[in-house]
């Protein structure tokens with residue numbers, strides 16, 4: 297006897313502490329080659345008995361042995377192997393998986409056992425051909441008739457060549473003609489030496505079987521042998537290998553097929569959650585672009601061995617009360633006003649002049665080898681330069697300093713005595729080949745216009761930046777002399793501290809600051825800019841973090857919906873031998889794919905936006921402002937995948953724990 301049922305009872309525990317006894321002391325034994333109809337009224341306990349025999353429900357009293365082994369005491373692993381190898385299920389409502397082709401539905405039992413793809417596809421095709429569906433194999437379940445669906449379900453049950461087939465009202469949803477055809481197939485299965493247990497209401501269906509067991513109110517009331525089946529050899533015998541487990545690749549493929557079925561929903565979720573990833577990657581790339589722009593601009597202006605120093609703005613009457621008085625509200629206001637003044641002054645270049653004692657103090661800073669005086673002024677067009685009747689307004693007047701290197705002089709050379717550098721725009725205004733020519737500069741100083749004829753020594757071009765204001769550079773000594781010739785006095789408003797090792801520069805800068813001086817205009821501006829950028833990045837990163845959280849919740853909700861929608865499918869998979877781990881793996885794979893898609897969309901959109909923004913910024917400022925590093929793109933995709941998989945743990949776990957009996961009972 298392949299199957300023996302000894303003193304089996306089943307009690308359901310219900311809400312409120314009450315119990316219901318659905319099976320009462322059932323005893324029966326069944327052998328191979330039998331087609332047994334289990335007949336009884338609705339609610340008599342037929343399905344309950346089948347669930348126990350099929351190993352879908354292990355909590356019962358008594359003993360059910362399969363080949364002498366008590367299935368009530370099987371471990372999870374033994375139960376999984378029992379489902380994979382020994383039992384096949386056929387359900388009243390077919391329970392095919394809607395998003396899989398007929399071949400994939402039939403092959404599922406072997407997919408779960410990780411049987412080689414060619415082997416399982418070949419076998420699925422053969423079984424579908426046996427039930428007359430050779431022309432429909434790539435169709436989906438909703439493209440075939442009810443009778444055809446039940447044939448697919450029969451083929452699926454036979455996939456692993458099990459010894460026992462449990463068919464719960466296999467013809468309940470079919471018309472009489474189709475019923476006969478399906479019953480013939482089922483009878484043939486029993487004739488091949490398998491035990492078929494078929495639940496039915498109908499005496500007509502029971503007439504096909506070799507034995508009829510009647511159940512009423514949870515007990516067997518009759519057990520009649522009808523006819524001995526004429527057995528023939530099982531031509532279909534399939535010696536499967538030892539079952540392995542669902543491979544990761546198959547889990548991903550199953551997840552992908554399900555996602556394809558719900559394509560628009562999954563695409564929307566992926567797009568939604570890509571927004572967070574896109575903002576993070578875009579923010580990082582923008583930060584990188586702007587910072588590297590600031591750095592390159594700075595380094596093009598700055599000689600690493602040189603520290604440019606300005607005075608802080610001259611204190612006004614309101615704020616000159618001294619810094620040692622205790623801080624009061626008005627003092628705080630004054631300090632604020634002073635800071636604003638300093639910043640304004642730094643931006644326009646109108647900082648105070650250095651007195652001799654400042655020069656001395658700065659010369660004595662440690663590691664400073666020499667000090668160069670300079671003067672710079674924004675003139676906003678009051679200073680001019682003219683040549684043969686042509687006149688150009690100057691925006692800026694400056695003195696030669698060590699930041700101006702050979703690479704900044706595109707024509708000519710550094711100016712000697714009474715020589716100047718002009719920028720390209722100014723030079724072009726005055727005419728071609730201006731280098732070497734004598735021009736007249738007119739400078740307004742202390743409301744007096746000072747004029748001097750000087751030689752254009754070369755053309756100046758700022759490196760790394762296209763911004764070129766109209767400017768003139770001359771030697772500080774020449775400027776000092778010129779002012780003196782006009783009975784005025786000039787003091788340096790900028791000094792350059794030199795050191796012979798650029799490693800000292802940072803220390804010098806810090807010392808200068810602590811002495812109460814400020815750095816270069818560019819430094820000040822880039823500091824302000826970096827501060828602003830930092831605040832902006834913080835705010836946007838917070839927004840991005842929130843949107844990542846939202847996307848995690850969105851994925852959690854969608855997967856939860858997916859679990860609810862697929863409850864029955866999960867029940868079927870379990871009946872076919874899926875482990876909890878396999879179910880979990882399929883759902884996590886789905887989340888992995890959504891995460892991957894949203895990461896790729898997010899990064900893709902970032903590249904497109906970066907391209908657009910850069911096209912705009914290059915056209916306007918000749919600067920690349922967004923730099924998408926490959927590491928940002930990669931991290932973005934990784935974060936997206938991780939968040940999505942993390943969000944899936946809860947729903948995946950929920951799916952894996954679903955009870956197969958309840959899942960299959962679900963309408």
Ligand SMILES: Nc1ncnc2c1ncn2[C@@H]1O[C@H](COP(=O)(O)OP(=O)(O)OP(=O)(O)O)[C@@H](O)[C@H]1O
Nearest residue numbers: 308310316318336337338339340341342343344345
């Ligand atoms: N989870 C459960 N909790 C409590 N009672 C249950 C549960 N499942 C089934 N029952 C009860 O056990 C009895 C037997 O149910 P079962 O589904 O086995 O009947 P059945 O003979 O298969 O009926 P049908 O032909 O309508 O499918 C019924 O009275 C049913 O209400």
